[in-house]
Amino acid sequence: MLYIGAGHGTFDGAAPLAETGVSVGAIESSLIGGTCPNRGCNAKIALDEAVKMTREAERLGDVLQGEIAIDWNKNVAHKQEIIDPLPAGLTKRLEDAGAKIIKGHASFKDEHTVLVDGKTEVTADKIVISTGLKPHRLDIPGTELAHDSEDFMNLKQLPKHLTIIGSGYIGMEFATMASEAGADVTVMLHSDKVLRDFYQPYVEKVVADLKQRGVKFIKNSDVKSFEKTDEGYQVNYGASKLSTDWILDATGRIPNVDKLGLENVGVKYDASGVLVNDHLQTNVENIYAVGDVISSDQPKVTPAAYFGSKYLMKLFSGQTSEPIKFPVIPKVVFTSPRIAQAGVSVEEAEKKGLEISENDLANYWYYIVDKEPIAASKQIHDKDGHLVGVTEISDQAEDAVNALLPAIEFKFDREQVSRLVGLFPTIGYAAWHRA
Numbered sequence: 405m406l407y408i409g410a411g412h413g414t415f416d417g418a419a420p421l422a423e424t425g426v427s428v429g430a431i432e433s434s435l436i437g438g439t440c441p442n443r444g445c446n447a448k449i450a451l452d453e454a455v456k457m458t459r460e461a462e463r464l465g466d467v468l469q470g471e472i473a474i475d476w477n478k479n480v481a482h483k484q485e486i487i488d489p490l491p492a493g494l495t496k497r498l499e500d501a502g503a504k505i506i507k508g509h510a511s512f513k514d515e516h517t518v519l520v521d522g523k524t525e526v527t528a529d530k531i532v533i534s535t536g537l538k539p540h541r542l543d544i545p546g547t548e549l550a551h552d553s554e555d556f557m558n559l560k561q562l563p564k565h566l567t568i569i570g571s572g573y574i575g576m577e578f579a580t581m582a583s584e585a586g587a588d589v590t591v592m593l594h595s596d597k598v599l600r601d602f603y604q605p606y607v608e609k610v611v612a613d614l615k616q617r618g619v620k621f622i623k624n625s626d627v628k629s630f631e632k633t634d635e636g637y638q639v640n641y642g643a644s645k646l647s648t649d650w651i652l653d654a655t656g657r658i659p660n661v662d663k664l665g666l667e668n669v670g671v672k673y674d675a676s677g678v679l680v681n682d683h684l685q686t687n688v689e690n691i692y693a694v695g696d697v698i699s700s701d702q703p704k705v706t707p708a709a710y711f712g713s714k715y716l717m718k719l720f721s722g723q724t725s726e727p728i729k730f731p732v733i734p735k736v737v738f739t740s741p742r743i744a745q746a747g748v749s750v751e752e753a754e755k756k757g758l759e760i761s762e763n764d765l766a767n768y769w770y771y772i773v774d775k776e777p778i779a780a781s782k783q784i785h786d787k788d789g790h791l792v793g794v795t796e797i798s799d800q801a802e803d804a805v806n807a808l809l810p811a812i813e814f815k816f817d818r819e820q821v822s823r824l825v826g827l828f829p830t831i832g833y834a835a836w837h838r839a
């Protein structure tokens with residue numbers, strides 16, 4: 405079994421697969437572990453820790469004495485200390501399991517042969533495309549003057565003024581971090597919607613809070629070009645211009661399918677990724693695809709890559725021949741407060757006429773402990789009383805939604821939920837209490 409790429413789509417399943425005795429190889433052109441540990445989730449959450457602390461300190465007011473502020477340079481050093489050991493740890497995990505790691509860029513020569521760096525041939529019965537996404541770059545004059553999320557997380561010095569193009573996950577998480585660390589931030593929207601995949605009344609609360617903290621939002625910005633100036637940079641948009649010190653292009657991520665030689669084997673793909681069937685198999689029988697690179701209606705997040713990788717492990721080791729059935733894949737945007745969601749969304753529930761219960765959590769005693777001003781959730785039940793969805797906005801929304809996942813995935817009814825009594829006092833208890 406040969407995997408191309410060594411991110412979550414690969415290592416979560418490849419290591420246990422190798423342990424079953426199957427011969428496993430993985431070709432990786434960059435850091436083992438891929439995006440999530442090295443330049444995505446783990447890196448971002450390490451930087452965010454200080455943001456979470458300053459926000460909590462702000463809320464607790466004079467309970468805490470002394471000024472608390474983020475030292476950006478030290479925060480980046482902290483992040484680096486956390487993530488530096490990850491590639492070696494994951495390499496060891498794969499190699500200890502018996503997998504072989506090959507460093508280099510892979511491209512298909514034929515259905516069973518991959519060329520590493522255009523030279524060395526590696527052959528395999530089955531090949532898995534697990535190459536993830538790469539940053540989309542605006543096709544406008546001066547695009548090379550903008551940076552991506554990885555560049556931002558490696559900045560030794562925080563720019564005085566930061567312009568972020570795009571208001572999706574990266575745009576909003578990075579606007580939160582940069583603003584809290586002291587940068588003057590402008591977010592330029594493509595349309596008039598921020599975080600279009602999340603419940604808009606909650607998104608509006610996050611935006612209102614950021615605005616109050618000085619973050620500027622420019623709707624329907626129609627960004628036309630970037631220019632270098634004597635003082636820094638200029639963003640030309642609509643009929644206006646904006647001076648800035650640094651530009652983050654956060655306009656999305658696109659499938660890593662170019663320079664992969666897919667044309668040599670005829671694997672089909674579209675703008676959102678490699679086309680696969682319900683066994684994660686491409687149109688070429690022995691070639692599979694997994695993780696962010698697949699065209700799928702699942703969110704392009706680590707839990708989906710992890711589950712796909714585990715599924716392929718079971719398929720390739722003969723533990724299943726069933727089609728993949730994704731569980732409820734939760735999603736969260738790590739703004740402050742966060743918005744987390746799992747199962748049926750509020751919008752879907754409204755359309756289907758399901759029961760939606762609303763909780764004003766800012767008045768719930770556990771959220772009062774750390775004085776959260778913005779905290780609310782909506783829980784959705786089907787007509788038989790099963791919890792089928794939850795959306796929460798709060799500083800602990802990810803933990804509240806995680807706590808409720810089993811009920812949503814396994815369709816617990818109210819009687820079953822009533823038997824789940826969590827540790828007290830915790831956010832999990834608070835979430836179950838209302839389920």
Ligand SMILES: Cc1cc2nc3c(=O)[nH]c(=O)nc-3n(C[C@H](O)[C@H](O)[C@H](O)COP(=O)(O)OP(=O)(O)OC[C@H]3O[C@@H](n4cnc5c(N)ncnc54)[C@H](O)[C@@H]3O)c2cc1C
Pocket residue numbers: 408409410411412413414431432433434435437438439440441443444445446448508509510511534535536537553554574660663664694695696697704705706707709738
């Ligand atoms: C800034 C940022 C923050 C994120 N935060 C979160 C978060 O908080 N929570 C969450 O769930 N998700 C988050 N994500 C998404 C998450 O990182 C991805 O869903 C996850 O990494 C997908 O794993 P993957 O294995 O499919 O792809 P990747 O991790 O991208 O791995 C693909 C690998 O393939 C390699 N590769 C590509 N082409 C070739 C080739 N031709 N030859 C050899 N190797 C190749 C790449 O170098 C890469 O290492 C974040 C993403 C970003 C960018």
Ligand SMILES: NC(=O)c1ccc[n+]([C@@H]2O[C@H](COP(=O)([O-])OP(=O)(O)OC[C@H]3O[C@@H](n4cnc5c(N)ncnc54)[C@H](O)[C@@H]3O)[C@@H](O)[C@H]2O)c1
Pocket residue numbers: 542569570571572573574575577592593594595598599626627654655656657703704705735736737738
């Ligand atoms: N917490 C998380 O799970 C997390 C965090 C970060 C990233 N990610 C993943 O990383 C990927 C990329 O994130 P992202 O934020 O770059 O993508 P995204 O798709 O979430 O957001 C892209 C944004 O760019 C905007 N845009 C597109 N073209 C534009 C233009 N010409 N001008 C202005 N705005 C424009 C879009 O309207 C959208 O708001 C996603 O797949 C996401 O799942 C996940």
